[in-house]
Amino acid sequence: MKYRLVCMSTITALFLVSCSSSRAQDKPNPAKADPVIGKMLTQISADSIKANILKLVSFNTRQTLSDTLSNTTGIGAARRWIYSKFEQYGRESGGRLKVGYEGYVQQPEGRIDRPTKIVDVIAVLHGSQTEASNRIYIVSGHYDSRVTDIMNRTSEAPGADDDGSGTAASLEMARVMSRYHFDATIIFAAVAGEEQGLYGSTHLADIARKKNWDVAAMFTNDIIGSPAADNGTRDPNTVRVFAQGIPPKKELSDYDRMLLRTGGENDTPPRELAREIMFAAKKYDTGMNVMMIYRNDRYLRGGDHMPFLAKGYPAVRFTETHEDFRHQHQDVRLVNGVQYGDLPGFVDYKYVARVTRVNAAALAEMASAPARPANPGMDVSKLTNSTTLLWNANHEPDLAGYRIVWRRTTSPGWQHSKFVGKDTTYTLKDISKDNYLFGIQSVDNNGHVSPAVYPLPVFNR
Numbered sequence: 001m002k003y004r005l006v007c008m009s010t011i012t013a014l015f016l017v018s019c020s021s022s023r024a025q026d027k028p029n030p031a032k033a034d035p036v037i038g039k040m041l042t043q044i045s046a047d048s049i050k051a052n053i054l055k056l057v058s059f060n061t062r063q064t065l066s067d068t069l070s071n072t073t074g075i076g077a078a079r080r081w082i083y084s085k086f087e088q089y090g091r092e093s094g095g096r097l098k099v100g101y102e103g104y105v106q107q108p109e110g111r112i113d114r115p116t117k118i119v120d121v122i123a124v125l126h127g128s129q130t131e132a133s134n135r136i137y138i139v140s141g142h143y144d145s146r147v148t149d150i151m152n153r154t155s156e157a158p159g160a161d162d163d164g165s166g167t168a169a170s171l172e173m174a175r176v177m178s179r180y181h182f183d184a185t186i187i188f189a190a191v192a193g194e195e196q197g198l199y200g201s202t203h204l205a206d207i208a209r210k211k212n213w214d215v216a217a218m219f220t221n222d223i224i225g226s227p228a229a230d231n232g233t234r235d236p237n238t239v240r241v242f243a244q245g246i247p248p249k250k251e252l253s254d255y256d257r258m259l260l261r262t263g264g265e266n267d268t269p270p271r272e273l274a275r276e277i278m279f280a281a282k283k284y285d286t287g288m289n290v291m292m293i294y295r296n297d298r299y300l301r302g303g304d305h306m307p308f309l310a311k312g313y314p315a316v317r318f319t320e321t322h323e324d325f326r327h328q329h330q331d332v333r334l335v336n337g338v339q340y341g342d343l344p345g346f347v348d349y350k351y352v353a354r355v356t357r358v359n360a361a362a363l364a365e366m367a368s369a370p371a372r373p374a375n376p377g378m379d380v381s382k383l384t385n386s387t388t389l390l391w392n393a394n395h396e397p398d399l400a401g402y403r404i405v406w407r408r409t410t411s412p413g414w415q416h417s418k419f420v421g422k423d424t425t426y427t428l429k430d431i432s433k434d435n436y437l438f439g440i441q442s443v444d445n446n447g448h449v450s451p452a453v454y455p456l457p458v459f460n461r
Helices: 035-042 046-057 075-092 160-177 199-210 254-261 269-283 306-310 349-368
Strands: 097-106 116-125 135-142 185-191 214-221 238-243 289-293 315-320 333-335 338-340 377-379 387-390 399-408 416-419 425-428 436-444 456-458
Touching: 035 349, 046 075, 046 160, 046 349, 075 097, 075 116, 075 160, 075 185, 097 199, 116 160, 116 199, 135 160, 135 199, 135 349, 160 185, 160 214, 160 349, 185 199, 185 349, 199 306, 214 349, 238 269, 238 349, 254 456, 269 289, 269 315, 269 349, 306 315, 315 349, 387 436, 399 425
Parallel strands: 135 185, 135 214, 214 315, 238 289, 377 456
Antiparallel strands: 097 116, 116 185, 238 315, 333 338, 377 387, 387 425, 399 416, 399 436
């Protein structure tokens, strides 16, 4: 039986019609940072993130099966507090950030031993451009926590890093970004039931598919709290982004087969999304290196991006570069002078803020940019040492044109680019399609750029 908690009738009610807005500029420069986004990133606060993580820790446990009635302990108190913070940010945004619950009752299975309310808390910042407002970007952290025994619902489970850090990042982005306008819609989410089996994110992905949302990207931030490994190694200026390649299905789609046939297995939508995150982190001088990992996730682990990937949406996972497993999924205890447990004392709040800025830079860039070019193709109808690309026209009013990017087949990141105006076909003379991988991006008047799309071979179009 489905259980639905709403502040309005359904999550759809959070989406309100709004008017179009755009800015103009003579020559777009995708490499130049937007000063408005740059200013926004300076407002992301390590102190604000710290306060929110400490408050999440104060609920003693946020285990999925824990108390829902208390106002001070358990997952129910935690989600009501998260809702209140989103509401506060909504008021501070002048009412543009809309807040709601989305939940259901999960019947017993696996790590759920009794009927349990799985409730996500969401805040929607609706896009300000009519042509783009149905395009949606989702960023999440999971607010449930655990100890060694996954079924233990009463012991202290601080969950400061896993995943108070990701939840605090989502909250902080909502606080800061809701003061600004973006063409497309952004959903800030705190999802439940991750540790029991990705229940909250699966529910949200199911809603997206059922309601036919245009989810252009989904970020999950899970364990972004510390740059320190268990051996003392520290890397405070790097974050991993896990990006899936060809999905591991028994039967490949025609699209995935063509990616493999043309050497584009590293140009799946999640990997193009990760490249855009790398680009945005450098463009806005976040002080962070993005380590793109050609994997869905770490060994023996999984995250809330996975249900979105299963539905065919581009999704990636942010995780700290080095992990100390003594501080994850552990009872709080002291053994031979070694402290175990996911305690706030092990969180580097400035590091969380830097990772949050990478998220916000990429979200702001993409939500301000036109949509990815549709139906991209590469003309392979004849033998030539040049490359002709073609695509469908975008319809955003602030579209400046398109950018072609390319790289050697062995390079992980784009090496060359060319802005080609508003034409929807272009030939790169003396640049052979046999030697490079290509992408096509949309660019607006202010230089905001979409993720690239990989052109499939066409013979006659």
